Amino acid sequence: KIESLKVTVDFLKVPLGLKKPPLKEALAAVPGPGRPKPLGVERHKPRRSNTMDNESQYSGYSYKSGHSRSSRKHRDRRDRHRSKSRDGSRGDKSVTIQAPGEPLLDNESTRGDERDDNWGETTTVVTGTSEHSISHDDITRITKDMEDSAHLDCSRHLGVSLAGALALLAFLTPLAFMLLPQLLWREELEPCGTPCEGLFISVAFKLLILLLGSWALFFRRPKAFFPRVFVFRALLMVLVFLLVVSYWLFYGVRILDSRDRNYQGVVQYAVSLVDALLFVHYLAVVLLELRQLQPQFTLKAVRSADGTSRFYNVGHLSIQRAAVWILENYYHDFPVYNPALLNLPKSVLSKKMSGFKVYSLGEENTTNNSTGQSRAVIAAAARRRDNSHNEYYYEEAEHERRVRKRRARLVVAVEEAFTHIKRLQEEDQKNPREIMDPREAAQAIFASMARAMQKYLRTTKQQPYHTMESILQHLEFCITHDMTPKVRGGHGQAGPRYLTAGPTIQYHKDRWLAKQWTLVSEEPVTNGLKDGVVFVLKRQDFSLVVSAKKIPFFKLSEEFVDPKSHKFVMRLQSETSV
Amino acid sequence: QYSVILTFLSFQQRIEIHKLRQGDNLILGFSIGGGIDQDPTQNPFSEDKTDKGIYVTRVTEGGPAEVAGLQIGDKIMQVNGWDMTMVTHDQARKRLTKRNEEVVRLLVTRQSLQKAVQQSMMS
Numbered sequence: 001k002i003e004s005l006k007v008t009v010d011f012l013k014v015p016l017g018l019k020k021p022p023l024k025e026a027l028a029a030v031p032g033p034g035r036p037k038p039l040g041v042e043r044h045k046p047r048r049s050n051t052m053d054n055e056s057q058y059s060g061y062s063y064k065s066g067h068s069r070s071s072r073k074h075r076d077r078r079d080r081h082r083s084k085s086r087d088g089s090r091g092d093k094s095v096t097i098q099a100p101g102e103p104l105l106d107n108e109s110t111r112g113d114e115r116d117d118n119w120g121e122t123t124t125v126v127t128g129t130s131e132h133s134i135s136h137d138d139i140t141r142i143t144k145d146m147e148d149s150a151h152l153d154c155s156r157h158l159g160v161s162l163a164g165a166l167a168l169l170a171f172l173t174p175l176a177f178m179l180l181p182q183l184l185w186r187e188e189l190e191p192c193g194t195p196c197e198g199l200f201i202s203v204a205f206k207l208l209i210l211l212l213g214s215w216a217l218f219f220r221r222p223k224a225f226f227p228r229v230f231v232f233r234a235l236l237m238v239l240v241f242l243l244v245v246s247y248w249l250f251y252g253v254r255i256l257d258s259r260d261r262n263y264q265g266v267v268q269y270a271v272s273l274v275d276a277l278l279f280v281h282y283l284a285v286v287l288l289e290l291r292q293l294q295p296q297f298t299l300k301a302v303r304s305a306d307g308t309s310r311f312y313n314v315g316h317l318s319i320q321r322a323a324v325w326i327l328e329n330y331y332h333d334f335p336v337y338n339p340a341l342l343n344l345p346k347s348v349l350s351k352k353m354s355g356f357k358v359y360s361l362g363e364e365n366t367t368n369n370s371t372g373q374s375r376a377v378i379a380a381a382a383r384r385r386d387n388s389h390n391e392y393y394y395e396e397a398e399h400e401r402r403v404r405k406r407r408a409r410l411v412v413a414v415e416e417a418f419t420h421i422k423r424l425q426e427e428d429q430k431n432p433r434e435i436m437d438p439r440e441a442a443q444a445i446f447a448s449m450a451r452a453m454q455k456y457l458r459t460t461k462q463q464p465y466h467t468m469e470s471i472l473q474h475l476e477f478c479i480t481h482d483m484t485p486k487v488r489g490g491h492g493q494a495g496p497r498y499l500t501a502g503p504t505i506q507y508h509k510d511r512w513l514a515k516q517w518t519l520v521s522e523e524p525v526t527n528g529l530k531d532g533v534v535f536v537l538k539r540q541d542f543s544l545v546v547s548a549k550k551i552p553f554f555k556l557s558e559e560f561v562d563p564k565s566h567k568f569v570m571r572l573q574s575e576t577s578v
Numbered sequence: 579q580y581s582v583i584l585t586f587l588s589f590q591q592r593i594e595i596h597k598l599r600q601g602d603n604l605i606l607g608f609s610i611g612g613g614i615d616q617d618p619t620q621n622p623f624s625e626d627k628t629d630k631g632i633y634v635t636r637v638t639e640g641g642p643a644e645v646a647g648l649q650i651g652d653k654i655m656q657v658n659g660w661d662m663t664m665v666t667h668d669q670a671r672k673r674l675t676k677r678n679e680e681v682v683r684l685l686v687t688r689q690s691l692q693k694a695v696q697q698s699m700m701s
Binding site: 576 | 605606608609610611613615616617620621635636638667671674675
């Protein structure tokens with residue numbers, strides 16, 4: 001029976017007209033992007049196969065913003081780096097964001113950095129001593145990228161390696177402070193017993209904590225490539241840089257030059273630097289992580305093509321970060337964009353399209369005629385529209401009915417199909433030929449409901465989204481996890497996958513996840529969100545219009561209700577005769 | 579201001595009812611509804627549904643009240659000088675049915691009266 005069903009499947013493949021993409025493609029798409037965990041050594045293997053497919057393209061132009069809040073100093077230095085990579089026209093405020101995935105370097109982390117790597121969202125993972133391997137990764141990836149992003153990558157590259165160097169410097173400085181006296185004038189040093197040892201231990205542990213904290217906070221795969229510098233991060237880098245430089249200055253003058261003998265003092269000096277670095281780390285946590293948590297704004301994202309909209313609450317974010325946030329949520333909240341569903345049914349439209357013929361009677365001069373004509377046409381057309389809404393309504397009702405009928409057939413077919421399959425129990429003794437793995441089971445079942453499924457998908461215009469391969473995979477998944485037919489074809493979590501247009505992210509990644517979004521904004525994108533800010537995220541066929549509104553200030557007042565005050569009486573309406 | 583007061587007074591009417599003796603009781607021949615302990619929203623006769631005054635809900639035919647000119651829907655403002663606008667239902671009943679009184683003088687107000695006066699004022 002299985003063989004016969006398999007044969008039926010093969011036979012059905014032909015007339016169904018469903019696409020069957022090569023397996024390789026399907027498999028390549030499975031390890032998706034967007035895994036947020038910071039990886040260690042395994043990072044060295046780039047996912048080359050997915051470079052082009054997933055949201056991992058970094059590109060874009062970067063423009064100078066006149067109003068950016070970043071510090072002047074750092075921007076000047078960036079200018080020098082950036083001048084060679086300038087591309088496109090100035091003054092146009094549209095920048096390109098390319099969404100996440102590959103650990104490409106960002107262009108924001110310039111020089112100046114904290115003890116370790118300081119970039120949160122747009123950083124590559126740096127493992128220990130592997131700066132070079134990361135650069136290697138990126139260089140190889142850069143060659144695959146679009147041409148105009150090559151310049152940017154170089155400068156980002158430069159920025160990140162500078163930042164990494166500074167981080168390393170900051171990390172090693174306290175150790176250097178403590179080691180140099182030992183190396184240079186060991187004989188003259190005063191012996192320093194227990195207090196020094198205590199200080200050594202504390203330095204060791206604090207450095208360890210710093211390392212762990214930085215790893216937790218900054219070693220993250222970048223979510224997105226931001227077109228502009230991230231202000232806070234730059235600020236922090238500058239801070240660390242200044243800190244380290246001033247410590248070295250004092251060290252050089254007071255200790256190295258004068259060959260200070262008090263070793264305990266030197267060690268304490270080093271400890272104070274480590275403390276200062278820890279505090280800067282705390283500042284980083286607050287600025288980069290905590291400040292944006294408390295919701296301050298409500299963002300409304302509306303898709304221009306079909307009007308679906310969603311609301312999100314965010315905290316204090318810059319426009320570009322808010323854009324990335326919106327995009328992250330877009331992929332799991334918005335139903336997939338289906339251009340086929342947007343148009344009015346042809347029968348309705350065709351009536352509208354038919355033109356008017358205007359005949360002029362009598363002798364009127366031509367100028368009057370033309371304006372009169374056009375006005376008459378418009379007026380007649382306006383009046384005429386009254387009828388087409390009727391047709392639209394009936395067409396919609398008919399379509400609805402058709403969809404429901406097909407859906408009912410599909411559900412029944414699925415239920416029936418599932419009755420053919422049963423999980424093999426241990427105690428059953430079955431012929432080995434009859435035992436199937438999930439894939440075969442899926443194929444066996446698929447034949448019986450293929451027709452109903454296909455008709456349903458055609459009616460709801462979803463057939464481009466579901467290839468046969470993906471359907472089979474989903475069936476396999478359901479069978480493996482013992483999901484009931486309801487889940488499979490009906491009302492459960494996986495069911496609506498077919499019955500309604502599901503969120504974009506569940507579909508095959510190659511086709512539906514965007515490679516590029518363009519951020520269009522009237523204000524510079526590093527500005528923070530304010531009440532009434534509107535920006536647009538564009539793709540080729542539609543755009544997301546996002547508007548921000550401040551969450552209003554709530555005045556909560558208190559009213560005390562004494563539990564004893566809850567007393568009631570009957571409503572009386574008596575009538576007495578006197 | 580004088581004219582306002584005068585117009586207010588003219589909305590009211592004085593009615594004198596002589597009680598009828600029936601066996602051991604003295605009856606007036608009408609029924610009352612309302613009171614500050616009652617639900618004013620269910621009063622069909624009041625214009626203002628928060629009015630908790632005493633209203634005449636029924637007038638028995640041929641009784642002393644009808645003879646004296648009391649009509650259904652009248653609001654009783656005073657009984658023998660006692661105010662009836664802020665009394666409970668039971669207090670109102672008691673003031674009307676005092677055993678030692680044979681005559682009760684009511685001060686009533688009536689919507690039809692008000693309307694008549696307003697119309698005459700306007701014309």
